[in-house]
Amino acid sequence: MRQLIDNDYLTMLSRLLVGGMYIVASVYKIIEPASFAKSIWQYHLVPGSLINLMALILPWLELLIGLAIIIGIAYRGSIWWANLLLIVFIAALASTIVRGLDIECGCFKAGQSATEPAWQSLVFDVAAMLFALQLWFSRSKKWMLRRA
């Protein structure tokens, strides 16, 4: 098991998947912060005064950690964020299912009505979490710009 987790190729694959996911997810949010703010509002989890700040900062954080994970710079800190954010996303999505809210995920695109049920996004995030956790535990240091 240890060998598998530390495998250089598996680690690189996870870096590309998790990093790529964060980069792709950040793009629409950076371009359309207002739409993303609305998505956050729909979850009814964040205080109103913080919604816009979150809508501005979170996408850039996603872009930075996505790039950092793939390039291999500020690596541990980026993996830390990648896992923490996924936990938050999973909890938020699960809460919409529990509360019976029928809302758009706001994960990758905006401005569309709820076409994808929350459980689908939830399954996606749980799958992504597996790769992010592998990165957390992997000791592979190959193909990194800075081995920190």
Added chain:
Amino acid sequence: MALKQPLILLVLATVISLAVNVVSPNSIPLVGKYRSLSSGNGPIIPPTAEKGDPPFIDVNQAQVEHEIGSAQFVDAREPEEFMCGTIPGSINIPFEHMPEGDLGRYLDSALAGVPRDRALVTFCSGEECDLSLHLGRNLYTYGYTNVLIFFGGSREWEKFGFEIERRAECGS
């Protein structure tokens, strides 16, 4: 590493995002005006609503759509009522005055260039009028895919203390 790297990343993301927001054409205020949800009781749905109607939204969502500015508000009442007081930024498509015949072309010209997938929020005075419902249905039928009906209307909007745009002096 402890928390140093995560903190640096957060600070970096904050600085970049705030700087970009200053120059971006899509910038948003740092603190938005979102109301707490305690006062709303969900959307008002008229008894005449049918399956397949566009979605109904409550005053909270109407306010957010308005605040964000991504939706076009459409007042379905008579022009006189529209002039007396409406939700700011609305356009008036009086449902009672809609022509017979090619409604699609009429709606297109009334909405002059509004993309068909843009959110349209239809409303009238409130619960006693169903012009917003009928206009919403027609817009939807004629290809506007993102119609929302704010059935609480201008009265609920005003009741919750939101701004009303008055173009003419009218007796109350």
